[in-house]
Amino acid sequence: MAIISLTLSTPSTFNKTFLPLHTYQATQQGCQKSEPLLNSRINKNYRTQATVAMKESSASTPYDPSKSKIPHVLTIAGSDSGAGAGIQADLKACAARGVYCSTVITALTAQNTVGVQGVNIVPEDFVAEQLKSVISDMQVDVVKTGMLPSAGIVKVVCQSLKEFPVRAIVVDPVMVSTSGDVLAGPSILSVFREELLPMAEILTPNLKEASALLGAVQLQTVADMRSAAKLLHNMGPRNVLVKGGDLPDSMDAVDVFFNGEEFYELRSSRIKTRNSHGTGCTLASSIAAELAKGFPLLSAIKVAKRFVETALDYSKDVIIGNGPQGPLDHLLRLKSSYRQGAFNPNHLFLYAVTDSGMNKKWGRSITDAVKAAIEGGATIVQLREKDAETRDFMEAAKACVEICHSHGVPLLINDRIDVALACDADGVHVGQSDMPASVVRTLLGPEKIIGVSCKTPEQAQQAWIDGADYIGCGGVYPTNTKANNLTVGLEGLKTVCLASKLPVVAIGGIGVSNTHAVMEIGVPNLKGVAVVSALFDRECVLTETRKLHAVLKETAPMVK
Numbered sequence: 286m287a288i289i290s291l292t293l294s295t296p297s298t299f300n301k302t303f304l305p306l307h308t309y310q311a312t313q314q315g316c317q318k319s320e321p322l323l324n325s326r327i328n329k330n331y332r333t334q335a336t337v338a339m340k341e342s343s344a345s346t347p348y349d350p351s352k353s354k355i356p357h358v359l360t361i362a363g364s365d366s367g368a369g370a371g372i373q374a375d376l377k378a379c380a381a382r383g384v385y386c387s388t389v390i391t392a393l394t395a396q397n398t399v400g401v402q403g404v405n406i407v408p409e410d411f412v413a414e415q416l417k418s419v420i421s422d423m424q425v426d427v428v429k430t431g432m433l434p435s436a437g438i439v440k441v442v443c444q445s446l447k448e449f450p451v452r453a454i455v456v457d458p459v460m461v462s463t464s465g466d467v468l469a470g471p472s473i474l475s476v477f478r479e480e481l482l483p484m485a486e487i488l489t490p491n492l493k494e495a496s497a498l499l500g501a502v503q504l505q506t507v508a509d510m511r512s513a514a515k516l517l518h519n520m521g522p523r524n525v526l527v528k529g530g531d532l533p534d535s536m537d538a539v540d541v542f543f544n545g546e547e548f549y550e551l552r553s554s555r556i557k558t559r560n561s562h563g564t565g566c567t568l569a570s571s572i573a574a575e576l577a578k579g580f581p582l583l584s585a586i587k588v589a590k591r592f593v594e595t596a597l598d599y600s601k602d603v604i605i606g607n608g609p610q611g612p613l614d615h616l617l618r619l620k621s622s623y624r625q626g627a628f629n630p631n632h633l634f635l636y637a638v639t640d641s642g643m644n645k646k647w648g649r650s651i652t653d654a655v656k657a658a659i660e661g662g663a664t665i666v667q668l669r670e671k672d673a674e675t676r677d678f679m680e681a682a683k684a685c686v687e688i689c690h691s692h693g694v695p696l697l698i699n700d701r702i703d704v705a706l707a708c709d710a711d712g713v714h715v716g717q718s719d720m721p722a723s724v725v726r727t728l729l730g731p732e733k734i735i736g737v738s739c740k741t742p743e744q745a746q747q748a749w750i751d752g753a754d755y756i757g758c759g760g761v762y763p764t765n766t767k768a769n770n771l772t773v774g775l776e777g778l779k780t781v782c783l784a785s786k787l788p789v790v791a792i793g794g795i796g797v798s799n800t801h802a803v804m805e806i807g808v809p810n811l812k813g814v815a816v817v818s819a820l821f822d823r824e825c826v827l828t829e830t831r832k833l834h835a836v837l838k839e840t841a842p843m844v845k
């Protein structure tokens with residue numbers, strides 16, 4: 286395909302675009318199955334052509350960042366005048382995810398937080414014309430479809446996409462708005478099933494849409510969602526994500542992913558908010574955005590889910606409009622208050638802190654250890670490499686940032702602000718004898734995450750004043766990992782939690798056997814546990830992380 290050979294003109298651009306793919310494949314763990322890369326046939330062509338282009342041009346053309354390629358998603362969807370969903374949500378989600386987004390508008394809807402007041406369908410030939418304008422000129426990586434309001438429009442979209450193939454098509458089968466208004470009727474179903482679904486890399490229906498596509502079947506349980514995913518997969522999409530946000534009686538939001546061979550249940554916490562209008566469009570376009578960046582599909586889905594969860598949490602109290610369905614606020618990153626909003630305290634749930642001595646003892650690298658911890662369910666990672674040479678630490682940190690980011694997991698560096706800056710980590714963790722958090726904040730800027738160790742209420746209050754995002758409180762129990770560490774016990778932990786507005790993670794001597802006792806102290810800002818030896822001074826990090834994750838899940842109602 287011509288797209289890449291035209292654009293990846295330098296080694297630097299090539300690395301940015303393709304190293305995540307190579308790195309991911311090359312570093313898969315023995316104890317986990319390799320995730321197939323998106324549309325590997327096409328990716329192979331891309332790599333070959335990119336390599337040729339790189340060889341041809343790197344000698345003669347100096348690197349010009351202004352000419353480097355930006356990943357590009359084309360959304361084919363309806364306009365929502367209230368800007369909560371549709372084209373407007375797609376544009377904002379893509380902007381927030383850092384990719385370019387072009388648009389083909391299939392319908393104009395007069396819509397607000399109350400409902401849909403009117404729909405004006407764009408003529409088929411004009412949908413085709415918009416599509417041709419964009420795709421014949423611009424280098425589109427991934428197409429995302431949303432509201433396709435007539436069978437004729439589905440047909441012209443399929444026809445155009447056959448004429449101008451792209452790397453992947455994400456199909457969000459928008460049929461009914463959040464307010465219950467019909468956006469695409471049953472007349473589209475047969476052409477949708479027969480023509481569009483076989484072209485899709487992934488289909489992302491919610492329960493109602495999955496039911497409609499399958500002929501009005503009842504979907505009420507996760508088991509029903511699995512059956513639906515399988516039946517929908519038989520219709521031709523290479524992957525299916527059935528979204529269970531509307532599932533009754535479920536504490537988590539559970540989505541079922543099926544790739545034709547394996548099922549994955551992807552869970553995220555349910556956020557109580559009126560502002561959920563546009564979450565479907567946002568999820569699908571965020572998946573498209575991550576695919577456009579070159580990430581494998583399952584990683585793209587995980588990152589997209591985290592983004593939607595963060596945006597829901599961030600916008601849960603926003604008031605826009607008077608109706609029952611408020612919009613998400615996608616552009617949280619542009620807010621001056623972003624620092625508080627962007628750090629999702631739920632990331633503290635299972636906090637893995639590395640120790641090179643332990644990993645060496647068990648014969649694994651830091652990167653292998655981090656991969657296994659993430660696979661097991663770690664929600665944030667801190668590199669605590671007390672004895673590492675600076676250069677080695679920096680190289681390992683860079684690789685870990687790549688791994689963590691491809692899974693939507695933040696990576697922090699212990700103590701070393703210089704290393705955090707050099708590898709563009711998500712932040713640092715500092716203690717009472719390290720650089721003061723106020724200075725760290727000045728050095729790292731408003732967007733990075735800063736954690737501070739606190740053993741007393743006074744230290745906790747100071748951490749807040751200094752601009753920290755969270756507190757690490759310990760040692761809850763005695764530990765061999767940190768010499769001469771003062772143990773504060775469960776009482777000390779509770780006192781620190783009650784003294785602060787900041788989210789807290791407990792640390793010190795914590796493992797599977799005592800996590801319940803820690804989380805049961807019953808304070809709302811205790812968000813999780815940070816562990817070193819319980820994960821890394823063990824033979825299989827993956828197994829131990831999974832065990833701890835399962836125990837933490839049992840305590841989840843107390844966490845929320």
Ligand SMILES: Cc1ncc(COP(=O)(O)OP(=O)(O)O)c(N)n1
Pocket residue numbers: 636638667669699700714715716717718719736737738756757758759767790792815
């Ligand atoms: C999450 C978390 N909490 C506390 C600590 C301890 O930090 P510090 O007091 O700076 O001690 P060292 O880790 O540097 O020995 C931590 N690392 N992480």
Ligand SMILES: Cc1nc(C(=O)O)sc1CCOP(=O)(O)O
Pocket residue numbers: 638738757758759760761763764765766767770792793794795815816817818819
């Ligand atoms: C790094 C660290 N900080 C502590 C604190 O009390 O602030 S306790 C600790 C060590 C935690 O290791 P393990 O999970 O193996 O007990």
Ligand SMILES: [Mg+2]
Pocket residue numbers: 699700714715716719
């Ligand atoms: Mg320290």
